Amino acid sequence: MGRILAIDYGTKRIGLAVTDEMRMIAFGLTTVETSNIFSFLTDYFKKEHVSLIVVGEPKQMDNSASESEMYIQPFVEKLKTVFPTIEIERHDERFTSKMAFQTMIDGGLKKKHRKNKALIDEISATIILQSYLGKSGI
Incomplete structure (x- = not known):
């Protein structure tokens, strides 16, 4: 069983998180410039066994697709082409940026550090x- 890698897609940066090998704990991996993501993932997959990629799926409050989906869908299709042996799933990402910012506040990060969009x-x-793990019962 391989790790699960999560992707928070953005047109400038992509946030990445990964599970441990037992798929019990989710932790932040890094943030990569969108233009470098496929070379980063290729190198990462050579070092680590990842069997599932979870890509955030932005939705509106009425459950319809967010405007940013038009950028994410081509990215997901390219993921499928470049890494055909790795399963890809989508997972609702509503409010994750707000939750991330609140996590930074709750964690006591100073205002200067909370402006770090890559960390968000x-x-x-x-x-x-974490949400995917909780919902899927893994």
């Missing part, structure tokens, strides 16, 4: 992954 993206990916 990484925490958002971690929240997506």
Whole structure:
């Protein structure tokens, strides 16, 4: 059984989170510039066994697709093409950025550090992954 990698997609940066090998704990991995994501993932997959990628699925309050879905869908299709042996699932990511920001406040991060958008993206990916683990019962 391989790790699960979660992706919080953004047009500038992508937040990444991953589970341990037992798929019990989700933790932030890093943030990568969107233009470098496929080279980063190729290198990462050479070092670590990942059997599932969970990509955040932004939705509106009425459950319809968010405007950013038009950028994410082509990305997901390319993931499927470049990494055909890795299963890909989508998971609702509503409110993850707000939850990430609140997590930073609750964790006592100073205002200067809370402005770090890359950290917010990484925490958002971690929240997506934790939510996925909780829902799927893994």
